Amino acid sequence: MxxxxxxxxxxxxxxxxPLTYFVPKPALVFDRLSIxxxxxxxxxxxxxxxxxxxxxxxxxxxxxxITFPVTNLYEPELLETxxxxxxxxxxxxxxxxxxxxxxxxxxxxxxxxMDFHRESKKLATVFTKxxxxxxxxxxxxxxxxxxxxxxxxxxxxxxxxxxxLGGKVAIYRQGDYEDIGTWKKYIKAKLKYG
Numbered sequence: 552m553x554x555x556x557x558x559x560x561x562x563x564x565x566x567x568x569p570l571t572y573f574v575p576k577p578a579l580v581f582d583r584l585s586i587x588x589x590x591x592x593x594x595x596x597x598x599x600x601x602x603x604x605x606x607x608x609x610x611x612x613x614x615x616x617i618t619f620p621v622t623n624l625y626e627p628e629l630l631e632t633x634x635x636x637x638x639x640x641x642x643x644x645x646x647x648x649x650x651x652x653x654x655x656x657x658x659x660x661x662x663x664x665m666d667f668h669r670e671s672k673k674l675a676t677v678f679t680k681x682x683x684x685x686x687x688x689x690x691x692x693x694x695x696x697x698x699x700x701x702x703x704x705x706x707x708x709x710x711x712x713x714x715x716l717g718g719k720v721a722i723y724r725q726g727d728y729e730d731i732g733t734w735k736k737y738i739k740a741k742l743k744y745g
Contacts, residue, residue, distance in 0.1 A: 552598040552662055555644040558590060560652035561607035561626045561635060566733050575609040577652035578616035579731065581744035585616035586731070587652055594648075595619060597661040603642055604652070605635045613652075633706040640697050649708070651688030655740060659726030665691060671721035674699070675713065678723045684709045687728040 560577045567576060577587035584592075587604070594602055600620070606613055607626045614623060624639055636649060646668060648661065659678070668676040674696035679686035690708065699715040700706055713720060729744075731737040 552665060553644065554599055554647060554665060555601040555603065555642065556594055556599050556648035556650060556661075557603045557605065557636065557639065557643065558587060558621075558650045558652050559605060559632055559635065560587065560613050561605045561629060562653070563608045563629075567731075567737060570737075571608075573609075575613050576731065578609075578612050579653075579737075580616075581655060581740060586655055587613065587616060588618065589655060590650055590652070591617065591619040591621070593656060593659065594650075594661060599648065599661060601644070603639060605639065629705070631705045632708040633700050633712040634704065636692070636708075637697065637700045637706065640694075643694070645694035646691050647694075649690040649692060653731055654688035655729040655731065655744070656687070656689070657727045657729065659687075659689070659728070661689075663725060664689065664723050667723050667725075668693075668721065673721040674719040675716050676721040676723050677713070678726065678728075680724060680727070683713055683720065683722075687726065688730070689728075691723075 578585050602621045604621050605624045605626050668691040674693045676691040677686050678689040701711050729740045731740045
């Protein structure tokens with residue numbers, strides 16, 4: 552699949568402190584694989600081998616948890632999710648994937664989601680079992696969607712960008728995921744995957 556992916560790995564993981572003082576969330580290990588390595592395996596199996604990763608918090612530890620060839624984009628000052636996408640837009644294909652670095656994907660196909668996005672003719676597709684804001688952390692954006700990112704320094708996908716897109720957003724529901732963003736969710740995933 553001739554497309555690119557950005558994995559968002561710059562966050563500080565504040566809700567999982569003190570654990571994330573020492574280990575960034577994408578580098579947390581479940582069943583012998585880091586979260587980001589799990590995502591990279593699925594991307595490469597789906598033929599997506601042009602992958603970018605934005606880094607800020609403990610960047611060297613994220614890098615050490617990766618064995619796949621990726622392009623690291625260091626963010627000296629946090630831009631939030633949509634801000635980072637705007638900053639690095641020159642590197643992306645049309646359309647492109649954006650993936651949260653702290654989500655464990657299960658029974659999920661990047662190829663099927665991309666096919667769904669192209670067929671929908673929308674500017675964005677969100678993988679979710681619930682709502683646009685409570686989602687599976689995988690997005691497909693067409694380049695045209697970049698025009699809707701608000702012109703402010705700190706800019707979020709959920710709070711700032713998706714509301715601007717309005718009815719131009721499709722919902723994709725095939726697959727499952729584990730969000731480990733809080734202690735309760737992290738422990739649940741640890742018990743499930745080890």
